[in-house]
Amino acid sequence: MSQIDNLPPLRDVIASHDLVAKKALGQNFLLDLNLTARIARVAGDLSGMDVLEVGPGPGGLTRGLLSEGARRVLAIEKDSRCLPALAQIAEAYPGRLQVIEGDALQVDPLAHLTPPIAICANLPYNVGTELLVRWLTPAEWPPFWSTLTLMFQKEVAERIVAQPGSKAYGRLAILSQWRTDARIALTLPPGAFSPPPKVHSAVVHLKALPEPRFPAQAKILERVVATAFNQRRKMLRASLKGLGPDIEDRLNAVGIPPTERAEQVSLEAFCALARTFEK
Ligand code: SAM
Numbered sequence: 001m002s003q004i005d006n007l008p009p010l011r012d013v014i015a016s017h018d019l020v021a022k023k024a025l026g027q028n029f030l031l032d033l034n035l036t037a038r039i040a041r042v043a044g045d046l047s048g049m050d051v052l053e054v055g056p057g058p059g060g061l062t063r064g065l066l067s068e069g070a071r072r073v074l075a076i077e078k079d080s081r082c083l084p085a086l087a088q089i090a091e092a093y094p095g096r097l098q099v100i101e102g103d104a105l106q107v108d109p110l111a112h113l114t115p116p117i118a119i120c121a122n123l124p125y126n127v128g129t130e131l132l133v134r135w136l137t138p139a140e141w142p143p144f145w146s147t148l149t150l151m152f153q154k155e156v157a158e159r160i161v162a163q164p165g166s167k168a169y170g171r172l173a174i175l176s177q178w179r180t181d182a183r184i185a186l187t188l189p190p191g192a193f194s195p196p197p198k199v200h201s202a203v204v205h206l207k208a209l210p211e212p213r214f215p216a217q218a219k220i221l222e223r224v225v226a227t228a229f230n231q232r233r234k235m236l237r238a239s240l241k242g243l244g245p246d247i248e249d250r251l252n253a254v255g256i257p258p259t260e261r262a263e264q265v266s267l268e269a270f271c272a273l274a275r276t277f278e279k
Contacts, residue, residue: 003033004033004034004036004037004063004064004067005033005063005066005067005092006092007063007088007089007092009031009033010029010030010031010032010033010058010059010060011031013058013059013085013088014029014031014058014085014194017058017081017082017084017085018081019057019058019081019082019085021194021195022079025078025079025124026055026123026124026125026126026127027057027079027124028193028194028195028196028197029057029058029060029193029194030060030061030122030192030193031060031193031194032060032192033060033063033064033067035064035188035192036060036061036063036064037063037064037067037068038064038186039061039064039120039122039149039151039186039203040061040064040065040067040068040070040120040149041068042149042185042186042203042205043065043068043118043120043147043149043205044118044147045069046065046068046069046070046071046118047069047070047071048071048116049070049071049116049117049118049146050070050071050072050073050074050113050114050115050116050117050118051065051070051071051072051073051074051117051118051119051120052073052074052076052109052113052117052118052119052120052121052145053065053073053074053075053076053119053120053121054075054076054104054119054121054123054127054131055076055077055078055104055121055122055123055124055127056075056076056077056082056086056099057077057079057082057122058082058085058086059075059082059085059086059088059089061120061121061122062075062086062089062097063089065120066089066093066096066097070096070118071096072095072096072097072098072113072114073096073097073098074098074100074109074112074113075097075098075099075100076099076100076102076103076104076107076109077099077100077101077102078101078102078103078104080101083099083101086099087099098112100112104123104127104131105127105130105131110144113144115144115146116146117144117145117146118145118146118147118148118149119135119145119147119148119149119150120148120149120150121149121150121151122150122151123150123151125152125153125156128150128151128152128156129152129156129172132148132150132160132172132176133171133172133175133222135148136175136176136178136179136180136206136218137175137218137219137222138218139217139218139219141179141208141211141212141218142208142209142210142211143208145208146207146208147205147206147207147208148180148204148205148206149185149203149204149205149206150203150204150206151188151201151202151203151204152201152202152204153197153199153200153201153202154187154199154200154201154202155168155199156172157184157187157201157202157203157204158184158202159172159173160172160173160176160182160184160204160206161173161176161177161182161183161184161204164263164264164265164266164267165263165264166263167263169263170225170229170232170262170263171222171225171226171229173267174221174225174267174270175221175222175225176206177213177267178212178213178214178216178221178267178271179208179209179212179213180206180207180208180209181206181207181209182204182205182206182207183204183205184202184203184204185202185203185204185205186202186203187200187201187202187203188200188201188202188203212271213267213268213271214267214268214271214272215271215275216270216271216274216275217274217275217278220274220275220277220278221270221271221274223243224240224243224270224273224274224277225262225270225274227239227240227242227243228240228262228265228270229262229263232261232262232263233261234261235258235259235260235261236251236256236258236259236260236261236262236265237251237258237259239262243277250273250276250277251273253276254269254272254273254275254276255269255272256269256273
């Protein structure tokens, strides 16, 4: 296996810092540095870009990002046990790695980053989807980042790229495809991680569009879509009842049959429905 840097192999790093994986923090570490470099390449040309990495752990992906030429990496890690391993990487790449110990859901990374900015992460499922929705739904667009390269459970990745009429189609598909070009770039078997998770994983690449595909206010679209898919088997006139007594008129006004189910409705039609709630 070829070397990507002069630092010790990840297995040795994990052993020497006694980084026994903690389930509560969703720790499934990538050990193959050729693979982490490959994931970094999914993010595109990183030279001249700052990269925000959430959850660097022992630093496999961090090393991939740095060896692939990221101008700077800002890494936010909740588990203080990982900090000494990350400090070794910072030493090997002087001035290019800054580590913040903290919860990525609480830390505002913007003060530490200079555009253009790419985001790259291998995160636990819950934190990952919450951050993805946050990154996709700022009031203003374009956002502070240009691309997102994110590892998810394969089933979540399929929800991001799903099309209407499929079981996987829902909130994540609509919010992702509304404002980005999204694709699955890589799928990985459980054995790529230590310890191996129960399911396959996939790396999704999302590229911010200069403007959303259809006009809508993010908060309103998010609420309409979340409500519609909360009871996805019901007809929309029933599942959306909570949005107002005149929901049937609104559906008719934008050409959505009130007897339709959410999973049949296009992104364009959801945006049109969301616009009827704008003041
Ligand atoms: N990036 C490493 C890799 O690919 O091997 C580690 C990936 S592991 C799936 C997830 C990492 O996210 C762990 O290091 C964990 O401690 C960290 N983490 C979990 N929740 C976090 C949070 N809320 N904020 C920041 N880091 C978090």
